[in-house]
Amino acid sequence: MGRAPCCDKASVKKGPWSPEEDAKLKSYIEQNGTGGNWIALPQKIGLKRCGKSCRLRWLNYLRPNIKHGGFSEEEDKIILSLYISIGSRWSIIAAQLPGRTDNDIKNYWNTRLKKKLFGKQSRKDQRQQQQQLMRQVTANDGMKQEAATGDANGSSSMAVATYNWHHQAMAVPVQLQPVPGTMMGGHRIGDEVDESIRKLLYKLGGAGPFTTLPVPQCVPPPMYEGSPSLMPPLCPEDATALLNEGDVQDSSVLPALELDQSFHFNQVKLDGLESFFGMSIDQSMRWREVSPLVCPNNTVASSSQGMQQYCLVDDPANLGIK
DNA sequence: AATGGCTACAACCGCAGGCTG
DNA sequence: TCAGCCTGCGGTTGTAGCCAT
The missing domain is CATH 1.10.10.60 (Homeodomain-like)
Structure with missing residues (x-):
């Protein structure tokens, strides 16, 4: 039926x-x-x-009080931080951005932010950047001259000034609003507690999104003539079984794990992250090693039991998550 | 001016989970 | 306990408008 x-x-x-x-x-x-x-x-x-x-x-x-379009850089940063921390939980992300809807944020992520993240900008963005740069350049005579002449390597200051969104995103710590309905310092935030959000946050990881989750101790596949293998990681059977479980299978539940594996086996994603973090990332680096770059507050930690904590860019207390 | 491709966004769809009788 | 209903969520699709050629 x-x-x-x-x-x-x-x-x-x-x-x-x-x-x-x-x-x-x-x-x-x-x-x-x-x-x-x-x-x-x-x-x-x-x-x-x-x-x-x-x-x-x-x-x-x-x-x-619904806002449409016109996402600010601050909002970009919040969305990015939360996406890295909790994945595509658009409703939770929307709860951090007053006036924004989950649908709006989801669309914005899919059409704009994801492309920024993976190094592809829309033509509109490119044009806007170009115009902005031109304004900056013309406002500064010295810079203007340099742009016209270029340096010894053949690159001009225009190239040097290329928009580095990921650096900006990392540079400013994001202060997030406490999620209504969560516990903070042993007491509830406000009386207008939204129980559903609280439950949802608990579901993310049992005791909260900052809970520990088992990480399969996978071994990267062998390298062939120095080239990254396309083979999947070699995992112990229990870890593989765990990955097949519904709870863990959902990639959005385990963003850090997904990224960890992506670092090894998905060159496209790797390229995107490399460009995003504005640095050279060695193929052999694991997410665990790189994640402190994403999580400057050291919110990623591994224990001797092979458990890994969620990567949260911001202090969980700032998220109202405990 | 025509047209084909791209982008942004609104809306739809299916699923999961909570609630209730 | 369980089936059916309803809501909420996230993924996907459709399409209007913009832009480059």
């Missing part, structure tokens, strides 16, 4: 919302609330929409 569909797909409208539909939904929710039942809501207000669709439209677009 299959799952009952959330709505009759034949009779519901799909696609972009019209201003009239928006107005109907908005005014109804503002006056009456959702009534705790999204499925019944469209029928109540005469909308030929699926309840899920209404919910999404309200949460991502119609809700008051």
